[in-house]
Amino acid sequence: MKLGFIGAGEMGGSMIRGFFKAGLSKQNLFVSVRSAESAQKLSSEWGIRVSNDNVHVMQEAQYLFLAVKPSQMSAVLQELVQNGVAPKPIISMALGWTIEKIQQVVPNWPVVRIMPNTPLAIGKGVTLFEFSKEVSDSCKKDLLHLFEAVGCTAEVPGNIFDVATALSGSGPAFVYAFIDALAKAASSQGMDPKTATLLAVQTVIGAAYMVKQESISPAALAQKVSTPGGCTAAGMEVLMQSDFAQIISRVIEATAHKAAVVSKNM
Numbered sequence: 001m002k003l004g005f006i007g008a009g010e011m012g013g014s015m016i017r018g019f020f021k022a023g024l025s026k027q028n029l030f031v032s033v034r035s036a037e038s039a040q041k042l043s044s045e046w047g048i049r050v051s052n053d054n055v056h057v058m059q060e061a062q063y064l065f066l067a068v069k070p071s072q073m074s075a076v077l078q079e080l081v082q083n084g085v086a087p088k089p090i091i092s093m094a095l096g097w098t099i100e101k102i103q104q105v106v107p108n109w110p111v112v113r114i115m116p117n118t119p120l121a122i123g124k125g126v127t128l129f130e131f132s133k134e135v136s137d138s139c140k141k142d143l144l145h146l147f148e149a150v151g152c153t154a155e156v157p158g159n160i161f162d163v164a165t166a167l168s169g170s171g172p173a174f175v176y177a178f179i180d181a182l183a184k185a186a187s188s189q190g191m192d193p194k195t196a197t198l199l200a201v202q203t204v205i206g207a208a209y210m211v212k213q214e215s216i217s218p219a220a221l222a223q224k225v226s227t228p229g230g231c232t233a234a235g236m237e238v239l240m241q242s243d244f245a246q247i248i249s250r251v252i253e254a255t256a257h258k259a260a261v262v263s264k265n266m
């Protein structure tokens with residue numbers, strides 16, 4: 001499987017690092033970026049040739065990943081057309097770029113819209129997928145297999161892509177904010193900030209694993225550890241009275257709305 005990457009910044013770079021950790025052969029990777037400085041830096045970090053030659057990568061790749069900013073997508077897609085690159089599966093992670101919009105530039109090409117999140121760099125990512133009808137079963141199988149090596153995958157219909165993006169694409173930021181709030185709350189009451197952060201992180205990891213492994217819902221698990229009249233119950237009462245669920249609902253709604261607006265204005 002020859003993978004080509006146009007762009008290898010925050011997201012493309014995380015993805016490539018994750019694939020390397022999962023055992024992807026470096027010989028099967030072709031990468032180009034915009035600046036000579038980035039190319040040189042990534043070449044020495046990864047031990048592969050990273051170039052500024054998009055057309056070479058576009059021609060060599062069996063599966064072509066577009067990992068540039070949404071505002072750079074038009075130029076890169078035009079480059080494909082202007083250089084007469086033969087149709088091949090395009091994998092786009094650009095916020096706001098729907099399959100239809102990409103196919104306006106490359107009609108009838110197989111297009112895969114994905115929404116990854118950065119924890120895939122450490123094998124714990126979530127990647128959302130939407131496939132155009134031109135994408136073959138073997139391509140779907142290859143891509144799902146590739147991303148399952150760096151986390152979990154989910155196929156989502158286009159009409160809920162924005163909500164799913166809010167949950168897993170932006171979700172890590174919300175979890176970081178929660179961890180930060182937990183740690184700051186404890187350190188403001190006298191705990192050493194470093195220890196407070198460590199405890200908050202490990203508590204979130206442990207609780208997430210419990211939810212994954214137990215066959216009961218997270219809400220039921222919360223109830224199970226909140227003995228009536230006990231200290232956890234006292235804290236949960238404040239959480240509920242403060243409309244925690246309502247706040248999170250508004251966070252997801254605002255994020256999904258923004259994704260939809262970006263799509264419309266793209």
Ligand SMILES: NC(=O)c1ccc[n+]([C@@H]2O[C@H](COP(=O)([O-])OP(=O)(O)OC[C@H]3O[C@@H](n4cnc5c(N)ncnc54)[C@H](OP(=O)(O)O)[C@@H]3O)[C@@H](O)[C@H]2O)c1
Pocket residue numbers: 006007008009010011012013032033034035036038039054067068069070072075076093094095115116117118169
């Ligand atoms: N960051 C996230 O958490 C995240 C999450 C989900 C999806 N995404 C999506 O991932 C995509 C990339 O975002 P990012 O945060 O990784 O951006 P980024 O860090 O700015 O990286 C952009 C990359 O594209 C390269 N590039 C720009 N123009 C190019 C061109 N014309 N030809 C070749 N390479 C070019 C840049 O090279 P230079 O370094 O040389 O400029 C850089 O390697 C976006 O579409 C974004 O919506 C990001």
